[in-house]
Amino acid sequence: MMNRDVADLPSGPLDVYRKKASFSWKDMVRFIDGEDVYLFKQHVFRTLENDPLFARQPGEDVPIEKKRELNFLSTVIHVEEVSTARFDDFTEGVQAYEEQWGESISLEFVINSPDFEAAKFWVGNLGKTATHAVVYAQLYTPDQVCHGLHSFVVPLRDPKTLLALPGVLVGDMGKKLGQNGLDNGDPKKRFGASLGALSGGRVYITRMALINLKLALTVAIRFSAARRQFGPTDTEEIPVLEYQLQQWRLIPYLAAAYALENFTKSILMNFVEFQIGQMLKDNSDTAGMGREIHAIGCSSKPLGSWTAQRGIQECREACGGHGYLAMNRLGDLRDDNDPNCTYEGDNNVLLQQTSSYLLSWLHAKQRDGVRIESPFHTVDFLEESQEILKSRFTALTVDDCVDSAVPLAAYKWLVCFLLEESQKKLEQERASGNDDFEARNNCQVYYCRSLAMAYIEHTCLQRFHELTTNQDTPAGLRPVLRKLCALYGLWSLSSHMATLYQGSYWSGRKPAELVQMAILTLCSQLKDDAVALVDVLAPTDFILNSPIGCADGQIYNHLWSTVMQGSKVLERPSWWKEFCSDKPVLGSLRPKL
Amino acid sequence: MMNRDVADLPSGPLDVYRKKASFSWKDMVRFIDGEDVYLFKQHVFRTLENDPLFARQPGEDVPIEKKRELNFLSTVIHVEEVSTARFDDFTEGVQAYEEQWGESISLEFVINSPDFEAAKFWVGNLGKTATHAVVYAQLYTPDQVCHGLHSFVVPLRDPKTLLALPGVLVGDMGKKLGQNGLDNGDPKKRFGASLGALSGGRVYITRMALINLKLALTVAIRFSAARRQFGPTDTEEIPVLEYQLQQWRLIPYLAAAYALENFTKSILMNFVEFQIGQMLKDNSDTAGMGREIHAIGCSSKPLGSWTAQRGIQECREACGGHGYLAMNRLGDLRDDNDPNCTYEGDNNVLLQQTSSYLLSWLHAKQRDGVRIESPFHTVDFLEESQEILKSRFTALTVDDCVDSAVPLAAYKWLVCFLLEESQKKLEQERASGNDDFEARNNCQVYYCRSLAMAYIEHTCLQRFHELTTNQDTPAGLRPVLRKLCALYGLWSLSSHMATLYQGSYWSGRKPAELVQMAILTLCSQLKDDAVALVDVLAPTDFILNSPIGCADGQIYNHLWSTVMQGSKVLERPSWWKEFCSDKPVLGSLRPKL
Structure with a gap:
């Protein structure tokens, strides 16, 4: 049973917004997470809260080695408490590998790195602790014939002492911008990577980025609802969330978080379906699924990680100086999210995979008359490309626009237009001799x-x-979800306005004006729901660990208490004597003229 | 005499680009900095390089207190070596205040903070070391009459012991995202601020942001010229700077850095002119100057800090995983730049001051027939608003567009259009009863x-x-500067394309296409100059302190050497015993079924 309700949330400056919310917080949690996941999350949160190992002073300055140790200790606890069975499998697996390797070394192999550039950076946990690694290497037999890429399980460190084995150079690559609990190392071996297998990783990274965004939004929206500044009269100050500008800075990202919450779950299900298809070897089109999930993952990661990057930065700025204090956690969230833009492929480079997929469909249709229809249906609408390209924007009023069908239709036109333009451009480049x-x-x-x-x-x-129009979605939640969906669509679309004009989907002054007014209208309609919407996404205060983001909205009390309990807050600096001594005697430094 | 030349720059992978540069590196340095400033910079760099205090291991993990101590020590050296005379004045000033205050305390005052929210955060150097503060407070006489805001010099700490004086609560507010060498404190006193006096600060912040951007660009462009990846054939890899995508990500920011280099100097001169006018009390329009420099500073700070914020982030991502390593410094630059968006006024809020200034000119013209003409001429063109609003985009080819006159004309139309629209919108809102x-x-x-x-x-x-068309600008530099100027103009303009269509300055498919093609053409034309252009902006390797940004472009050698010399790189973690002991016995964790 859900045991947390609005009534259970601590009372304070945020009450006024929670009371104005248009939907039931509890119903939304049940709808989004489901009873089981909600209870499991609460169990994990309680487990962590009850263990002093996870209690961190907000913003404390932890040296890297300490961070890694804490990370190691918490992983051990996590493994012991949450997935005993898996740890067991893992231990057995390691033994099996060791046994196998014990035999192999006497046969099978000398692993060589040809030069310095063949060193491998960024291997998780390898810098300090891993005892074995899987190394991909070209296999040469004594007759100098190359048999291509093979994988080898290579022992790196003595598991008893953690000292590197002879002939192995492995170490720490230094401090990163974030994620410093995780060590990365360099075993001087070049890894090859099987691109297809990475789709699951990219889909998962999309979700990781979203988690960072949700935490940042919780901090910034609670802060904006509690923080008062200026007002219509000299005596009255109003919450900064009441300002159009603050709404426009934050609420579209809240809509994006809800859109991505649904999206990341749905693509994870697509990936699972693909994996099951592979395992069952049934009649399902696993090759088609693999290609489509690859196209999805190569663009969902850029979408998720960039939305989070920009959203966290906006949250940081929207909280002013308080957002710049490390204790409020927005800096850590930004740093921890940052590698999502880079690992498992640079965002900009990955996007080329997705566009190639789309171009290949168009090509197949034009050359072979193939019907455009994919296992997860993300490209099916391209079959109607010619009709879609003839469509135009028809909304006449702001009311017409406050409906996700409007940006959805515009997006269909946009994808068809950009696909055709990209193909033309490619042909043009080839024709010019490139x-x-x-x-x-x-x-x-x-x-x-x-x-x-x-x-x-x-x-x-x-x-x-589809979610907001589905009859299975609780009727009490549909209105707020529909607003979030329309806002997400219009706001995303607004970065493509020039293209809509360029291709004449839009013309004249009206369309841009209507879309902009609809965005502001939706922001204003959603501002009273914003606190309840982040309550749904937020973990407990202990996990959020941000004084200005607490559920009770008592930002100044929490700030004050955190500041006062910081290390050596009121103490003189250790180097105070140096500061006070050796002061120049008055006049002694006067130019000797 | 300038003693650094291309020939003096260390040889390496960047040579190929330096040789292809279309202009003389030395001439550009002389033009931008001038002989005196160049020599002064070299002197400062040499002074710092010769002092072990300033030698930092790239990316090392320095605790906050140590950072502050290093900052204190380097400030002392800076003060002693560079501005002895000023330090002398300062000491005398403090004595004068102390003497005055010694008398005052027995007369004039009790300083009280009414409540917790009256505490002042973010006062530079107050957290740990300042001995006195200027406090702005309402003056109440015993008859309870309020005499308004007065300033008081208040002693906070005993200068002999650095202990806080009785009745004063002052301490450190905790770790920030960056700038941790500077401590910020809280003397529980509310500061008022004279808005006008802050213009100098904002103008200066614009320049500080630019410095961060220049450092980040130096790292990212040298890296992109040295780093090779993929290529037209399987055996040949090409520098990533050869890719259109990489050029488009970085070179517009390089153009922006050159535009801001000129702009920040010019507005600093405007501010100085305003100050001289105030001191001389001559016939110059100091009130008009003050209003205009306020409007400039309130928007130049957002322009500079946001351009740097986005540019540094792009540099970070463009360097991939190497950009995410702390030793390469892009993370520190991003963190150190971040407060520029916030202090001396949140960027978004400050912009309102600038728009009010522009609206007041329009209002004055419409109501009183005033001619629009300001001391620094930034608004003069608005006098021709009606003719400008009738103008349209006339370029027909990409060649037509590769000229800064094209975006400049578009910008004049854009400002006039947005000014008129803003006024209309304001009237509409008032008419609707708000x-x-x-x-x-x-x-x-x-x-x-x-x-x-x-x-x-x-x-x-x-x-x-104006700079690129000025006959005083050396003829050998004008071509590259003209390209930079056109690129900056077109690239900035491209974020307003929807508005250009909306107001019918643009129509049809052609204008957006021409501008986009012109941007790519200019990026491609400037890529061979890019390394030389950052050589002009770059400090010495010692100051830049980024292994992948060194002038010799030997990125892997520097990375390797920095990694290997890092603290405890090859050592086991101190907690290795904990890792190796207490391993579960195989099978012991198997579910007891």
Whole structure:
């Protein structure tokens, strides 16, 4: 049973907003997480809260080695408490590998790194603790014949002493901007990577980025609802959330968080379906699924990580100086989110995979008359490309626009338009004598890159739109979800306005004006729901660990108490004597003239 | 005499680009900095390089207290070596205050903070070391009459012991995201601030942001010229700077850095002119100057700090995983730049001051027939508003567009259009019954905010355009400067494309396409100059302190050497025993079924 209710949330400056919310907080939690997941989360939160190991002073300055130790200790506890069975499997697995390797070394192999650049950076946990690694290497037999890439399980450190084995150079690569609990190392071995297998990783990274965004929004929206500044009269100050500008800075990201909450779950299910298909080897089109999930993952990661990056930065700025204090956690969230833009492929580079997928469908249709229809249906609408390209924006009033069907229709046109333009541009480049490598490079900016982003935004919006219009979605939640969906669609679309005009989907002054007014209208309609909407996404105060983001909204009390309990707050600096001594005697430094 | 030349720069992978540069590196340094400033900079760099206090291991993990101590020690050296005379004045000043205060305390005053929220956060150096503060407070006489805001010099700590004096609560407010060398404190006194006096600060912050951007660009462009990845054939890898996408990500920010280099100097001169006018009390229009420099500073700070924020983030991502390593410094630059968006006024809030200034000119003209002409000429073109609003985009080819006159004309139209729209919107809001406070709030997003940004971008572009067309600018530098100026103008303009269509300055498919193609053309033309252009902006390797940003471009050698010399790189973690002991016995954790 859910044992947390609005009535259970601590009382304070946020009450006024919670009372104005248009929906039941409890119903939304039940709808989004489900009873089981909610209870499991509460169990994990309680477990962590009851263990002093997880109690951190907000903003404390922890040296890297200490961070890694804490990370190691908490992983051990996590493994012991949460997944005993898996740890058991893992231990058995390691033994099996060790046994196998014990035999192999006497046969099978010498692992060599040809030069310094073959060193591998960024291997998780390898810098300080891993005892074995899987190394991908070209296999040469004594007759100098290369048998291609093979994988080898290589012992790196003595598991009893953690000292590196002879011939192995492995160490720490230094401090990163964030994620410093995780060590990364360098075993001087070049890894190859099987690209297909990475889709699950990218889908999961999309979700990790969303988690950072949700935490940042919880901090910034609670702060904005509690913090008062200026007002219509000299004596009255109003919460900064009441300002149009503050709403416009934050509430679209809240809508994006809800859109991505639904989207990341749905693509995870797609990936699972693909994996099951592979395992069962049934008649399902696993090759088609694999290609489509690859196209989805290569663009969902950029969408999720960039939305989080920009959203966290906006939250940081929207909290002013308080957002710049480390204790309020927005800096850590930004740093921890940052690698999501880079690992498992640079965002900009990955987008090329997605656009190639879309272009290949168009090509197959034009050359072979193939019907455009994919296992997860993200490209099906392209079959009607010619009709869609003839459509135009028809909304006449702001009321017409406050409906996700409007941006959804615009996105369908946008993807069709960018796909056609990208294909034309590619043909043009080839016709001008460029080889394939150069032709593709010259089509990225403004064409293929925009195409891939528009495709994934459309997919995310489409699935959110389906959720909000689905009869299975509780009627009491549909109104607020519909507003969030319309806002997400219009706000995302607003970054493509020039293209809508360029291709004549829009013309004249009205369309841009209507969309902008609809965005502001929706922000204003959602501001009374904003606190309740982040209550749904927020973990407990202990986990959030941000004085200005506490559920009771008592920002100054929490700030004050955290500041006063910081290390050596009121103490003189240890170097005070140096500061006070050796002061120049008055006049002694006067230029000797 | 300049003693550093291309020939003096260390040889390496960057040579190929330096040789292709279209201009003389030395001439550009002489033009931008001038001989005196160049020599002074070299002197400062040498002084710092010769003092072990300033030698920092890239990316090392320095605790906050140590950072503050290093900051204190380097400030002392700085003061002793560079400005002995000023330090002398300062000491005398303190004595004078102390003497005055010694008398005052027995007369004039009790300083009280009414409540907790009256505590002052963010006072530089107050957290740990300042001995006196200037406190702004309401003066109440015993008859309970309030005499308004007065300033008081208040002793806080005993200068001999650095212990806080009785009745004073002052301490450290905790770790910030960056700038942790500077301590910030809280003397429980509310500060008032004289808004006008802050213009100098904002102008200076614009320049500080630029310095961060220049350092980040130096790292990212040298890295991109040295780092090779993929290529037209399987065997040949090409520098990533050769990719259109990489050029488009970085080179517009390089153009922005050159535009801001010129702009920040010019507005600093405007501010100095204003101050001299105030001191001389001559016939110059100091009130008009004050209002205009306020409007400039309130928008130049957002322009500079946001351009740097986005540029540094792009540099970080463009360097991939290497950009995420703390040793390469992009994270520190981002964190150190971040408060520029917030202090001396939140960027979004400050922009309202600028738009109000512009609206007041329009109002004065319409009501009183005033001619629009300001001391620093940033608004003079608004006098021709009606003719400008009739103008249209006339470029027909990409060649037509590769000229800063094209975006400059578009910007003049844009400012006039947004000014008129903002005024209309404001009148509309008032007519619908909103009070002035609400009417102004409802005009910020899409209207006043965009107006202020377009105004300052226009001013920056106008002044860069004048520099590149000025006959005093060396002929050998004008071609590259003209390209930078055109690129900056077109790239900035591209964020306003929807508005250009909306107001019919643009129509049809062509204008957006021409501008986009012109941007890519300029990026491609400037890529061979990019390394030389950052050589001009870069400090010495010692000061830059980024392994992947070194002048010799030997990124892997520097990375390797920095990694290997890091603290405890190859050592086991101190907690290794805990890791190795207490391992569960195989099978012991198997579920007891």
